[in-house]
Amino acid sequence: MRMIQLLENIAWNALSGPHSKFASGNLRARRYASGFSPIAGFVDARHPDLDALAPLCEPGEHVYCMDWTGAAPAGWNIDVDATMYRMVWDGAMPGDDPALDAVPLRPVHAVQAVELAALTRPGPFGPRTPELGEYFGCFEDGRLVAMAGERMQAGTLHEISGVCTHPDFQGRGLARRLMEALIRRQLLRGETPFLHVMKDNDSAHRLYLRMGFRDHCEAAVRVISRR
Incomplete structure (x- = not known):
């Protein structure tokens, strides 16, 4: 397909x-x-x-x-x-970033990952979400302060998701660097990175365009519940 x-x-x-x-x-x-x-x-x-x-x-x-x-x-x-915008990678291979101190997230990190996601609201996230792909986080004094990972996958497409930084640690480029590390790993595996970003999140949308993503489409997104 x-x-x-x-x-x-x-x-x-x-x-x-x-x-x-x-x-x-x-x-x-x-x-x-x-x-x-x-x-x-x-x-x-x-x-x-x-x-x-x-x-x-x-x-x-x-x-x-x-x-x-x-x-x-x-x-x-x-x-x-x-x-939301559905965006697909259209940029060059990101460079290697040996200075990035990133740790693979494991089940032992689940509580901290859920807490960070609840605080920053990057999208739907559960304690087992990091099992869907590779997730990496940055820690300071044992505290998870930024993370990014992979969620949906189909064909060669692999979604970048769960991108967030604790408000106390924003402005350091941690989330962007984590994303670029994931994108590099995906491209080396022959995969095509894509992501979703809410239409009203203009700053994130502009950042992703600068990084090398392009808009594929605008898509409806809904949260529904049974009565």
């Missing part, structure tokens, strides 16, 4: 492909299992079968989905209705 086709329904292509082992669901709807990022995908992203998703979600549980608009069917709430 061509890269553009994979991008058009990236959540489903990840959940029914390389990440099927982390997912639960059926032939119409799938989601990451409990403990991972609460993201759902549908075989037809623009006409999601929420009846097929319902048995996979607890009432009131917030689940992220993308690429569809319009009213939700009976029994569902749309708690957040927003737009």
Whole structure:
């Protein structure tokens, strides 16, 4: 399947492909299992079968989905209705950064990673999210102060995600350097980095454009819940 086709329904292509082992669901709807990022995908992203998703979600549980608009069917709430940019790497190979003191994140770091994500809100994140790919963090005095990692994967596409820095440590370029280290590793493996950024996060969007990403499309992103 061509890269553009994979991008058009990236959540489903990840959940029914390389990440099927982390997912639960059926032939119409799938989601990451409990403990991972609460993201759902549908075989037809623009006409999601929420009846097929319902048995996979607890009432009131917030689940992220993308690429569809319009009213939700009976029994569902749309708690957040927003737009994001889906961006694909179009730059040169980042240089090696031997001065970057980055540590691979392991289950022992899960509590700190969840706390940092809850503080900075880089997107849906669970204690097992770092199991989806490579995650790296920067620590000071045993404290996780910045991290970045990989989430959805389909074909050669590999998402950069969970990018965040504690407010007390911003302005040092830590998150950017972690991203560039991940991008370099992905390119060396023959993969194509991509990411999502909220449309209203103008500073991050401009940074990613300067780094070498390009806009692929604007996509709907929603947080929904069963009533």
